[in-house]
Amino acid sequence: MKEEPIPIKKETELNFKKLMEMVQPDDSLLLLMNGSPDPDAIASAMALREIIQKTKGLSKSAFVSTEPLIRQQNVEFVSSMRLYIQLVSNVDIDSYRLIAILDAQPSFFYKALNSTIKPQIVIDHHPREGEWHAPLEDIRPNYGALSSILTEYLLCSRVKIPRNLHTALLYGIKTDTDNFNRSAIIEDISAYTYNAKYANMQFIRRIELNQTPDHFLKYYNYAYHHMNNFRGRRVCFLGGVESADVCVQIADFYLRLIGTYYVVMAGIVGDRLIIIFRGDGYRQNCGAIAQRAFGLIGKGGGHRSAARMEIPLDVLKENLESELSQTSVEKFLFRSLRREPRNDPRED
């Protein structure tokens, strides 16, 4: 007999049994994700569909999200997996008998859908939120990735896992745990190790490397020439940029410069100023600095090594001493960041 690669938990077994009782032969299934879907949600939805498809058959199924894909890497991931993710506004939810919510909970959808949704299946790893019930609910907030939970379901179902599903689940775990830099448990590591045996690692490497569009280079160049460096803190206002991802990528890149402790990259996207913080998290706490500098007029937050603030342009204009210009925004950034007490012992 083959040895079990991962011990199957009692709760997985019971929930899997419940799932099999709920699903009818050739059922219809809607897989619902919240926000712009990330690899963990997508891989989990792929896994649940595979399980139901291979055990009971599906007459139709749909991957649905409340917002479109944004990150270039996710777009490429989805197209390589040959998936089509529809926007919930374009889908007739009632034409599906089963609704499964993955990597989210019914309460997350109140705003986006403007109504209560009654799914049959909810599988998630976020802390439980709001008042809701579903015939099958499996919430395990201690897991770093939902893909790890779905790996356990797959093993329990004894469905043969296609290689691209191993690859997707591995990528889901990798991204949701930020390569195990974020909280993960031994189950995540087991699921990762198991999927890694069969996954296409070169594909993942390719996806991870391909992230900078050619035209972003002008921002790297601009930051190189205009970035202010004060005691290891690098600050730059990039002007109008096409997405917040520009600021994120530039900040991540310049954080690698020797002697840099944290980077603040700001840019205007649409009608708001986006301020991205990236740091090593060792001495300074990006989340706290962001809150102290911009918390009064901006919205956002973060943790020790990464933070983000957003300020609507009309609010920003009220706070500037002059018109909105390159110099006035730069001055505003420096002035606000000065609010950070230097050598605060609590920062250690």
Ligand SMILES: [Mn+2]
């Ligand atoms: Mn997740």
